[in-house]
Amino acid sequence: MSISILGAGAFGTALATTLAREGRPVTLWARDPYAVSRIRDHRESPRLPGVQLPEIVSATTDLNAAASAETVLVSVPTQTLRSVLERIDSPLDDRALVLCCKGIDLETGLGVSDAARKVKPGLVPAVLTGPSFAADIAKGLPTALTLACADENIGQTLQHQLSTSSLRLYRTTDVTGAELGGALKNVIAIACGACIGAGLGDSARAALMTRGFAEMMRLAEQLGARPETLSGLSGLGDLTLTCTSDLSRNYRYGISLGRGEAFDPEITVEGAATARAAARLADDKGLSAPIATVTSRLTTGALTVREAMDDLLSRPLKEE
Template sequence: MSDYRRIAVLGGGAWGTALALVAARAGREVCLWARDAGTVEAIRSTRENPAYLPGIPLDPPLDATADLATAVVGADVVLLVTPAQTTRAMTSALAPHLRPGTPVVLCAKGIERDTGLLLTDVLAQEVPAAVPAVLSGPSFAADVARGLPTAVTVAAKDGAVADALSLALASPKFRPYAATDITGVQVGGALKNVLAIACGAVAGKAWGASALAALTARGFAELTRLGLALGGARETLTGLSGLGDLVLTCGSAQSRNFAFGQALGEGRTVAEMTGGGGKLAEGAASAAIAVELGRRHGIDLPICEAVAEVLAGRLSLDDALEALMTRPLKREH
């Protein structure tokens, strides 16, 4: 089993900083890359990331840089923690600096909007010499950064690589479970973001806990159908990176996607929520392409479709609910 000692974490937001702390707590040598030089300077001078994780000390210490080559050259593992829709640009940028055979762990949750490709497929196109891996599961950045108990899935096609990555990140408060089903892990992460927007909208409209529970359960059915159609394993979709992440994200305003939907339910517009300066909701970018993938595979995704229609301005939330509630009656299974 490989001993991954030096880890580069690309992405200076909350989740990137939290994962850099995870690696440092596991005894690894960590370099955190952030695009914003101000973030790097703050980390170096205050040992905090005040813009994204205020009040949480970066202890044990880790290095920070705004130079991509400095972060990546010589790294045994790269954790890519930038937004899903920037994956192609980021992997292309890191390619010249990466040693062949280096695992690149994709930590964003989404589907490439323009192509419908999973992020590991984007990585394979841009950096064919890299070893694709995925980290996903029920985890809020603030909880992880504070050292609260968290369990996630780390997947790679080669089980030995998944095992080694899990060992490199494991600590008494952070437990990675190794897996080989990179497709199922990615579909679970991408679809739960779309479904969390729907659940947030239900909360924002004050439609009640019963509606929220029903939407989460029926949403999980959609996630499972698409995951299986794309080649994922059922046990993955019912595990941490599927059902586990769905339960977390669909029930808490700590989730950006839930908070995005909740704001829509409370009357804010899509334009207001997607304007400059707002927090990223990956599900807003994945909804339409998830529906398109469902159509390609003959999979019915009514909740995802309702989210996509609302985000596109073709349907109001009230009309979306009516459309879902008046669908033809059928047996549950």
């Protein structure tokens, strides 16, 4: 079985490392020739320093060669997913593609599976998501994720191919629920980070997490997700991790907003674009999504943190 991972960022590199430790050869595609040379010559990715990649991990800049593997995982930012797939010559018909992106495509308003099918209509999308940090996976620390695929047989095959002694995958057929849980929790994480960065306290963060989860459930169910999926690893589990740890890029970005500090533009923050897409989707569906709405305006500079909090706290009182 040949495995390729498209994207040599921290998460793609971590997945390559844990799979290779189990004796599974992996090809890691990177668009950056420097990253490929670092992996080949020093067994280290610039995006995950300090982690030595096993010798059976190979690196390439040849996208079409990497995409010809039997099992292909895609670990690129959501907003570049369609452009990467457009560069693959093969139509990928009837091929399973495991999407490791967490977000909503800002231009189309689509989740990652529909965004992928917009470019390659014949592929079978699967989604790998859940509470995880790349460093933990790369170190072999115990991690559990959700693998979602509408085709149950393909899902079972992928589950066995990609599970390792330290990475446990739970299977579901609810692709919409899994991908929306992974996308929407990033929005709440930015809000929670801004709350802590502005010194508003842990009680306010707990309120944002709880009401944010209710908001996630409303929007996801309206878009066809099953509520139990959002209550699992890909929703509540990922939300808990991302809203409470400094290892979360979205949370750290929120802290910077709360403190009025600049944030490294080289770091991908999926939740910023997702907040805008989620607020737009909620508005189109006639749903109340106050946290997504204020987070969207916060990330674009239309609101300050204090104005965002005042906006949320001044809403009419209601039943929980």
